Each structure stands twice: as structure tokens, then as C-alpha cells.
Amino acid sequence: MNDSTHDVSNRALSNLDLETSEKPYLDSNELIINMGPQHPATHGVLRVILKLDGEKVLGTECVIGYLHRGVEKIAENRTYTMFNPYVDRMDYVAAVSNGLGYCEAVEKLMNVEAPARAKYIRVILTELNRIASHQLWLGTHALDIGAMTPLFYTFRDREEILKIFEKYCGARLTTHAFRIGGCQYETYAGFEKEVKNFLTFVAPKIDEYEELLTTNRIWIERTKNVGVISALDAIALGVTGPVLRASGVKWDLRKAQPYAAYSEFDFDIPTGTNGDTYDRYLVRMAEMRQSLRIIEQAVNRIPEGPIMAKVPKIIKPPVGEIYHSIEAPKGELGYFIVSDGSTQPYRLRVRPPSFVNLQALDTMVRGLLVADVVAVIGTIDIVLGEVDR
Amino acid sequence: MPNFIMSYLGIKDAITPGAAGSQFWALVYVFIIFAGVSVAVMAMNWLERKALAHFQIRLGPMRVGPHGLLQPIADAIKLMLKEDIIPAEADQFVFWVAPLIGLLASFTVYTVIPFGPSQAVSDMNIGILFMLGVSSLGVLGIVVAGWASNSHYPLIGALRSSAQMVSYEVAMGLAVVSAILMTSLNATGTGTLSMIGIVQAQQQQGVWFIFKFFPLGLIAFGIFAIAMIAETNRAPFDMAEAESELTAGYHTEYSGLRWSLFMLAEYAAMIAVSSIAVALWLGGWLRPFPNLLQGPAWDFIFSLFPGLTFLGLAAIAVVGVVRMPSHSFFKIQRIGLAGFAAVLGFIALLLLIIAVAGRSGDASGAMSPAARFREGIDYVYWFVFKVAVFMYLFIWYRATWPRYRFDQLMKIGWKVMLPISLVVLIATAIVGVLVS
Numbered sequence: 001m002n003d004s005t006h007d008v009s010n011r012a013l014s015n016l017d018l019e020t021s022e023k024p025y026l027d028s029n030e031l032i033i034n035m036g037p038q039h040p041a042t043h044g045v046l047r048v049i050l051k052l053d054g055e056k057v058l059g060t061e062c063v064i065g066y067l068h069r070g071v072e073k074i075a076e077n078r079t080y081t082m083f084n085p086y087v088d089r090m091d092y093v094a095a096v097s098n099g100l101g102y103c104e105a106v107e108k109l110m111n112v113e114a115p116a117r118a119k120y121i122r123v124i125l126t127e128l129n130r131i132a133s134h135q136l137w138l139g140t141h142a143l144d145i146g147a148m149t150p151l152f153y154t155f156r157d158r159e160e161i162l163k164i165f166e167k168y169c170g171a172r173l174t175t176h177a178f179r180i181g182g183c184q185y186e187t188y189a190g191f192e193k194e195v196k197n198f199l200t201f202v203a204p205k206i207d208e209y210e211e212l213l214t215t216n217r218i219w220i221e222r223t224k225n226v227g228v229i230s231a232l233d234a235i236a237l238g239v240t241g242p243v244l245r246a247s248g249v250k251w252d253l254r255k256a257q258p259y260a261a262y263s264e265f266d267f268d269i270p271t272g273t274n275g276d277t278y279d280r281y282l283v284r285m286a287e288m289r290q291s292l293r294i295i296e297q298a299v300n301r302i303p304e305g306p307i308m309a310k311v312p313k314i315i316k317p318p319v320g321e322i323y324h325s326i327e328a329p330k331g332e333l334g335y336f337i338v339s340d341g342s343t344q345p346y347r348l349r350v351r352p353p354s355f356v357n358l359q360a361l362d363t364m365v366r367g368l369l370v371a372d373v374v375a376v377i378g379t380i381d382i383v384l385g386e387v388d389r
Numbered sequence: 390m391p392n393f394i395m396s397y398l399g400i401k402d403a404i405t406p407g408a409a410g411s412q413f414w415a416l417v418y419v420f421i422i423f424a425g426v427s428v429a430v431m432a433m434n435w436l437e438r439k440a441l442a443h444f445q446i447r448l449g450p451m452r453v454g455p456h457g458l459l460q461p462i463a464d465a466i467k468l469m470l471k472e473d474i475i476p477a478e479a480d481q482f483v484f485w486v487a488p489l490i491g492l493l494a495s496f497t498v499y500t501v502i503p504f505g506p507s508q509a510v511s512d513m514n515i516g517i518l519f520m521l522g523v524s525s526l527g528v529l530g531i532v533v534a535g536w537a538s539n540s541h542y543p544l545i546g547a548l549r550s551s552a553q554m555v556s557y558e559v560a561m562g563l564a565v566v567s568a569i570l571m572t573s574l575n576a577t578g579t580g581t582l583s584m585i586g587i588v589q590a591q592q593q594q595g596v597w598f599i600f601k602f603f604p605l606g607l608i609a610f611g612i613f614a615i616a617m618i619a620e621t622n623r624a625p626f627d628m629a630e631a632e633s634e635l636t637a638g639y640h641t642e643y644s645g646l647r648w649s650l651f652m653l654a655e656y657a658a659m660i661a662v663s664s665i666a667v668a669l670w671l672g673g674w675l676r677p678f679p680n681l682l683q684g685p686a687w688d689f690i691f692s693l694f695p696g697l698t699f700l701g702l703a704a705i706a707v708v709g710v711v712r713m714p715s716h717s718f719f720k721i722q723r724i725g726l727a728g729f730a731a732v733l734g735f736i737a738l739l740l741l742i743i744a745v746a747g748r749s750g751d752a753s754g755a756m757s758p759a760a761r762f763r764e765g766i767d768y769v770y771w772f773v774f775k776v777a778v779f780m781y782l783f784i785w786y787r788a789t790w791p792r793y794r795f796d797q798l799m800k801i802g803w804k805v806m807l808p809i810s811l812v813v814l815i816a817t818a819i820v821g822v823l824v825s
Contacts, residue, residue, distance in 0.1 A: 055796075145791040146790070146792025147790065148787070216790070218791045221797050371792075371795060
């Protein structure tokens with residue numbers, strides 16, 4: 001964080017002190033207001049301290065930690081298997097991706113590889129989850145900008161994905177779908193057919209969302225040139241995922257460091273050019289379509305065979321450390337695990353995309369208006385469970 | 390009976406009670422309008438929630454009464470029973486008085502709204518001026534509310550709405566002036582500011598002002614239609630209460646009855662501005678084609694519309710009764726909805742009887758009291774029908790569009806709407822001179 005943001009927090013504190021002492025009734029100082037932690041548009045319990053000149057944002061300071069549960073510390077006191085469900089609670093709208101990243105990291109540490117069928121199931125579920133996550137993002141983002149209706153459309157269609165999850169593993173949100181070494185459950189009867197049905201069902205629905213927003217004059221005015229972040233800035237701040245790609249950087253871990261079965265599928269990486277909110281919107285909409293492509297290929301080519309690799313009942317990875325990252329819906333989700341050879345990790349560190357992307361908020365909103373702060377928080381697509389862990 | 394009481398009771402149905410000096414009937418009209426607007430606000434509240442819900446593939450209120458018909462009443466009771474909170478830091482008196490300012494402003498406007506040539510409280514000769522003046526007082530309530538709350542979000546909301554309303558008032562006023570200019574296109578060459586006079590001018594000229602000097606009237610109407618959304622703080626111009634940005638804007642600190650007064654004022658203002666639009670451009674109380682399709686036969690056909698509308702509503706209610714699940718849990722709801730359908734059907738029947746009984750015979754000019762009554766109902770019906778279309782549009786906008794940003798709204802107001810309305814005004818004047 002640079003100097004001026006510290007300035008904001010200092011001012012905020014000094015302002016609080018002033019409340020009790022004498023204060024001129026009329027003054028023309030900058031306004032310091034708290035957005036959150038209880039605010040309809042901060043997507044949970046994010047607190048943003050805004051320094052405003054009228055409506056213009058002079059600086060922001062994010063205060064996080066309201067949802068801190070100490071997930072990384074918990075990992076040190078749980079066995080590798082026991083910790084698996086905890087990762088679902090970080091980014092709870094993309095629990096499947098979290099599970100995939102964790103399972104693959106431990107597998108890499110143990111030098112095990114999941115069987116091909118398990119990999120395909122993982123890809124299908126993870127991409128379904130990506131669509132669900134993007135749908136939730138779109139609904140809430142549009143709601144923040146004032147379009148109420150897309151929220152209900154996206155939730156209606158997200159429901160179909162959650163139904164597939166529920167049938168597969170019994171849970172809708174915190175799925176715990178994968179196990180270290182593969183998958184616990186074989187696909188249920190009619191899984192392929194249902195996924196294919198979903199593909200034909202959702203493709204026109206994505207067009208429907210676009211119809212409401214993409215060419216909507218107000219939507220374009222609200223999002224074009226709002227929250228611009230250049231490719232260099234984005235890289236410098238460690239921003240990943242759709243936010244980075246919208247700035248024109250063609251960086252997708254599914255292509256750059258293929259994991260699971262992604263190297264076997266044919267798909268494009270949508271990128272933007274301006275790095276503004278509208279481009280991020282377009283990139284995510286295109287990503288949903290690319291996910292459909294991947295799922296279609298995966299479902300058609302899903303191999304037969306075992307779904308679980310040979311993994312000991314008690315997981316004891318050899319001494320060593322590993323960093324493994326995947327392309328979660330929100331960006332690069334990395335797990336750094338240090339093993340001391342026991343059943344529990346010596347240290348587990350998560351690199352959450354939301355947390356890192358949130359750093360870009362200040363760069364993006366400086367000089368914009370209050371209404372844009374809301375739009376930019378929406379476009380970064382943060383989940384506070386993941387930011388705070 | 391003493392003569393002066395009789396003079397109070399005497400209805401002169403050719404002119405409004407205000408113009409006739411009949412204070413008694415003026416008071417009766419005021420009460421009828423007050424009750425009517427309050428009921429309309431409740432109905433609008435229900436309709437907005439239901440229509441919005443159906444836009445958004447939801448059901449909306451379904452529990453209180455059949456299809457949530459009693460929901461507004463339940464809400465009203467709840468709001469009245471809530472604790473009356475005035476924040477400790479607030480300016481107590483101003484906080485208390487703010488909702489009343491808004492409410493007074495939006496209800497006072499109704500004194501000049503012409504539901505018919507004599508169906509108004511008063512025919513003020515400066516009617517439209519009075520209306521614009523009083524309705525813009527509503528912003529005072531909002532500004533004062535935001536200021537008195539002594540809190541950041543309400544303050545920003547109040548600032549936004551004051552800037553917004555002031556800038557849109559200008560374009561709105563210019564659009565109104567271009568409509569008023571059109572009223573002067575008659576033999577004497579004098580226009581009128583009276584709301585009733587404006588509608589009568591449209592009747593005499595044989596054209597609704599929206600179609601006059603095509604497309605000038607249409608553009609002026611369009612400007613007014615946009616400005617009136619901004620004026621009433623509705624989506625997509627609802628910046629003053631943008632919930633995703635300012636939590637609730639100027640009424641963040643308000644709750645209970647005071648909050649409901651703001652809502653009442655907002656909805657009443659929506660109806661009021663729609664009434665202005667209807668009176669100025671859409672022929673007010675005039676039925677479609679009043680000059681083209683003349684004669685007793687056409688009169689009779691159009692006079693059936695009020696009854697048929699209620700019949701249609703009753704039919705919808707009957708469909709609702711039939712479609713309700715047969716489980717005994719729904720018994721009371723079914724009875725309630727059937728009763729509602731019966732009431733609507735009864736009203737429809739009454740209106741149809743009036744339409745038949747009040748049929749004007751040959752064109753001798755003399756009208757029976759029944760015919761006059763029937764005519765009055767027709768006037769009110771067509772006026773309310775047109776306003777209702779606007780109300781539906783308000784809901785539709787809200788369901789469809791994202792919210793404008795504050796600076797974009799100001800940009801549109803000053804850089805787009807104001808020049809266009811100026812050009813339209815000048816063009817209207819020039820064309821008017823050339824035509825006459």
C-alpha cells in the first residue's frame with residue numbers, strides 16, 4: 001500500500017477523534033465514509049474507507065478480516081484428508097475449484113496422479129462451477145449497477161448446475177467433490193446426458209443475459225472506461241484471472257501450465273483490450289461459452305476406468321514442499337504446502353485470487369465516483385470468504 | 390332548508406367546484422381525490438411488487454390475502470406500529486417535518502389535475518405553473534431529510550437529488566412551454582395555462598399535442614417523459630436512493646411511519662407527473678378519436694370500456710380462483726379471491742348499466758342526468774387509464790435498466806435534453822407562427 005492510502009486511514013482515525021471534540025458545524029473538508037462492513041454492495045463483509053471530495057474518490061483503504069477463520073492455521077492441525085472440506089469454505093461459490101487445487105497440490109506432493117476418468121470428471125465439474133461462479137458474479141454485479149433482473153435469471157440457471165452437483169455428491173455449494181488421488185464417487189446414471197442437456201439449456205440463456213446488458217446504453221456508459229487497469233499495473237499488482245485477461249494479457253493457467261486434463265481440450269482464452277469494467281464483463285461472458293466448449297468435449301470423450309489412484313489410507317507425503325496453482329474462476333488459486341513427513345501439513349499457505357485482485361481496487365477507483373466503487377468491487381469479483389480465509 | 394346550505398349543495402356540473410365557488414363540493418372532491426390517490430398508491434405498491442416479480446420470474450407477495458392482495462394493508466399496519474426513531478444526532482424538528490413537506494407537495498398538486506372538464510377541485514388559470522411549482526417543492530423535503538439526518542449517506546443522497554431535480558426541472562419546463570405554445574393556435578391566438586384549458590385546446594384542435602407538428606410534439610413529450618422519471622427519483626435515475634451505493638440514500642435514517650410517508654409522497658408524485666404528461670400531450674380525459682368517431686353510436690361503444698375493463702379484471706380474478714390449488718389450506722384464499730372477483734364483477738355490471746342507461750339519444754344537445762353521470766365516469770376512466778399506462782412503464786423501466794451514474798445523468802440533463810428542448814421550443818414557436 002502506498003503513502004496516500006495510509007493517509008486515508010490516519011485521517012479516518014483523526015476524524016473519529018474529532019467527533020468528541022469541538023468541530024465546526026460547516027466545513028469543506030473531504031468526506032470520509034465507511035462503505036461496509038454492512039453495506040449492500042460490498043459482497044459480504046468488506047469494509048472500504050472512502051475519502052471523498054463530493055462524490056469523487058480521492059483514496060480508498062480496504063479493511064478486511066471480518067470473515068477470518070484461520071483456514072491456514074486449521075490446516076496445520078488436521079490431516080490432509082480432514083482438511084479437504086475446509087477449502088470449500090474459502091471461495092464458497094467456486095468450491096469445486098478450491099477442492100481441485102488442493103487435491104492436485106497434495107497429489108503432486110505425493111507424486112500420485114489421478115486416473116484419466118477422474119481427471120475428466122474433475123474438468124467437467126470444475127468448468128460447471130466456473131459457469132456457476134460467473135453467473136453469480138454477473139447477477140450481483142448487474143444488481144450493483146442497478147439492473148435487478150439479471151440476478152434472478154442467472155440464479156434460475158445456476159440452479160441447474162447446483163442440481164447436477166447435488167446429484168453427484170450430495171452437496172450444492174460446499175461440494176467436497178474430489179478426494180486426494182481422484183474422486184470419491186462414480187458419476188451417477190445419466191450424468192453425461194444431464195450435463196449435455198444443461199449445455200443446450202444454458203447456451204441460449206447466456207445470450208439472454210447478453211441481450212439485457214451487452215448493448216444496453218446505460219450498461220455501456222456505466223462500465224466503459226470505468227476501473228481501468230493497464231496490463232503493466234495488473235501484472236505489477238499480481239492480478240490474475242479475468243481481470244488480468246481483460247487488460248490484454250493472455251494468461252490462463254489452463255493453457256500456461258495445464259493441469260487435470262486441460263491439455264486435451266481445445267478452447268480459446270478470451271482477452272480484452274482496455275482493461276475496463278466492460279471488457280471484464282465481456283471476457284467473463286466469453287469464458288462461460290468457452291467453458292461450455294470444454295465441458296462438451298469432456299463429456300463426449302470421457303474415458304472408462306478407475307476413478308481413484310492407488311493412495312494409502314493414511315496420507316503421509318514425503319518431506320518437501322510444493323506450490324501448485326490452478327485457474328479458479330476468479331484467478332490463480334495456489335496452494336503452497338510444506339510437509340514434514342507427518343499426516344498433517346507443517347504449513348499450508350493459500351494464494352487466493354480474490355485477496356490479490358482486491359489490491360487493485362485502489363488503483364482502479366481513484367478519481368472515479370462513489371457509484372463506480374460499487375461497480376469496480378463487483379467487477380473484481382471478490383468472495384470475502386476467500387479474501388479473509 | 391336555508392338557502393345558503395342549498396347553495397353549498399348545488400352542483401354546477403359544467404364547471405369545477407372551485408371555479409363555481411362551492412366550498413362544500415370542493416371539499417368533497419378533495420376527500421375523494423385524497424382517498425383515491427391513497428388507494429391508488431396502495432394498488433401501485435402491490436402492482437409494482439407483483440409486476441416486478443413476474444419480470445424476474447418470481448411470484449411476489451402471495452401470502453397476505455389471495456395473490457398478496459392485502460399485502461399493502463399489512464405493510465401499512467406494520468409500518469404504523471413500528472417504533473418511531475429519531476436519531477440522537479439528527480436535527481429533531483427538521484427531521485420530523487421533512488416527510489410532511491414531500492407529502493404536502495405531492496398531494497397539493499392534485500387540486501388542479503383535470504380528471505374531466507368539471508371533475509377537478511379547481512380550474513386554476515395558472516394550473517400548470519402551479520403544478521410545476523408545487524411538485525418541485527417535493528425536492529425540499531428530500532434535501533431537508535438528508536440534511537437533518539446528520540449522516541453521510543443521506544447527505545450524499547440529498548445532494549444528488551437536489552442537483553438532479555434542479556437540472557431536470559429546466560428541460561421539463563421548456564418541454565411544458567412548447568406544449569403550452571400549442572394551445573394558442575386558435576382564433577383568438579391566446580393560449581392558456583389552465584390544465585382544463587389545455588385539454589380543451591387539444592379537443593378543439595382535434596389532435597393530441599403528442600402528434601401535433603409531428604415530430605415536435607413527440608420530442609417534447611419524450612423529453613418530459615424522461616425528465617419526469619428523473620424528477621420522481623425512479624429507476625434508472627434513482628440515484629438519490631441508490632441502494633447499492635448509498636444504502637437507501639436520503640431516507641437511510643428514516644423508519645416506520647415517516648419512511649412510509651416518503652414512499653407515499655414518491656408514488657403520489659409519480660401519479661402527479663404522469664397526470665401532467667397525460668393532460669399536456671395525451672389528451673387528458675378525452676377518449677381516443679373524440680372528433681373522428683363522433684356520434685351517439687361511437688359514444689356508446691366507448692362508454693362500454695370502463696365496464697369492460699372491470700369485467701376483464703373480474704375475469705382475471707375468476708381465473709385465479711379456478712387455478713388455485715384445491716387443497717383445503719387455500720379455502721379462505723379462494724373465497725377471498727372469489728369475493729374480490731364478485732366485487733369487481735358488480736362494479737363492472739354497475740358501470741355497464743350506467744353506460745346503457747346514460748346512452749345519449751339523438752344529438753339534440755339536452756342530456757339527462759344519467760347521461761351526464763355516464764360522461765363523467767368516461768372522463769375519469771380515460772384519464773386514469775392513461776395514467777395507469779405510465780405507472781406500468783415506471784415499473785417496466787425499473788425492471789429493465791441499470792442505474793445511470795450521477796455525472797452521466799447531469800450530462801444528459803444539461804448537454805442533451807436542455808438543448809433539444811430549447812430547439813423544440815423554438816421550432817414549435819416558428820411552426821406555430823407559420824401555420825397561423
